Amino acid sequence: MHNLTYLQNRLDLILKRLEDPRFLRNDGLGNEIGFWLFDYPPEYEVQVRQHITLLVDKLEKRSRRFACVNIFQMLIGLLESRGLLERTFERERQVGTDTLRKTLAGPLSQDKVARYMTEHILPEKQEFVILWGLGSAWPLVRGHELLSALQDVMDKTPLLLFYPGTYSGQDLHPFGLVESRNYYRAFKLVPEDGKTA
Numbered sequence: 001m002h003n004l005t006y007l008q009n010r011l012d013l014i015l016k017r018l019e020d021p022r023f024l025r026n027d028g029l030g031n032e033i034g035f036w037l038f039d040y041p042p043e044y045e046v047q048v049r050q051h052i053t054l055l056v057d058k059l060e061k062r063s064r065r066f067a068c069v070n071i072f073q074m075l076i077g078l079l080e081s082r083g084l085l086e087r088t089f090e091r092e093r094q095v096g097t098d099t100l101r102k103t104l105a106g107p108l109s110q111d112k113v114a115r116y117m118t119e120h121i122l123p124e125k126q127e128f129v130i131l132w133g134l135g136s137a138w139p140l141v142r143g144h145e146l147l148s149a150l151q152d153v154m155d156k157t158p159l160l161l162f163y164p165g166t167y168s169g170q171d172l173h174p175f176g177l178v179e180s181r182n183y184y185r186a187f188k189l190v191p192e193d194g195k196t197a
Contacts, residue, residue, distance in 0.1 A: 007044050010190045011051045014038065014160075015058055017189055023158060024127055033151055034158035036189040037143075042135060042164035042175045052132050052162065067121035067129045071146075072136035075108065078116045082107060101139060108140055114149035123157035132162040135175070144172050147186060160189055 017023055026034035040048050056068050079085040084107060092100045123129055134143055143163055150159065165174040167188060 004044060007040055013190045015055060018128060026156060026158060035147055035186045036160045037163045037167050037186045038160060038189045039163045039165060039167040045135060045164060048162060065127045067126050069117060069121060069131050070133040071131055071141055072133040074117055075137055075140060104140060110145040110149035113141060113146060114153050118153045123154050126157055128158040130160050135164040138174055
């Protein structure tokens with residue numbers, strides 16, 4: 001079912017959805033926070049990144065106020081701001097990736113990542129926020145943990161996370177393989193049937 005044509009058809013619906021006044025006002029969500037996911041098969045990461053570049057270009061030409069954040073680049077910025085980037089590289093060489101992840105659990109706690117992000121993008125001044133690059137930042141950043149941390153700092157600004165994996169509407173599965181804890185408050189931006197209403 002998941003082939004490139006199918007994915008492209010879903011990608012092509014994103015711009016219309018982002019510009020829908022109901023999306024921008026979080027209409028129809030009840031009291032739920034306006035967090036949205038666009039899940040995709042991770043083997044199409046390159047195509048999704050190319051589409052994000054085109055999407056950003058179109059949104060900028062239409063003078064939309066938004067922030068587009070590469071999560072991996074944001075982590076680099078956070079480590080640089082704390083003078084930890086070079087030490088992180090050295091530590092990884094010494095102890096390996098798994099131990100490094102435990103070492104960085106404090107400096108890269110999801111709450112600190114969320115605060116750092118919002119200090120730089122100022123969500124209250126944006127119509128919406130787009131996050132991508134989760135696959136490069138995983139497992140230092142996990143989708144459900146980051147979204148949970150962002151709930152407290154995003155206020156009412158809609159957020160879209162491009163998610164390399166599957167989202168059932170209740171369960172997040174990174175890369176379509178890894179079991180993950182549930183995250184219930186996100187909505188699919190473009191459901192499998194392509195309907196956005």
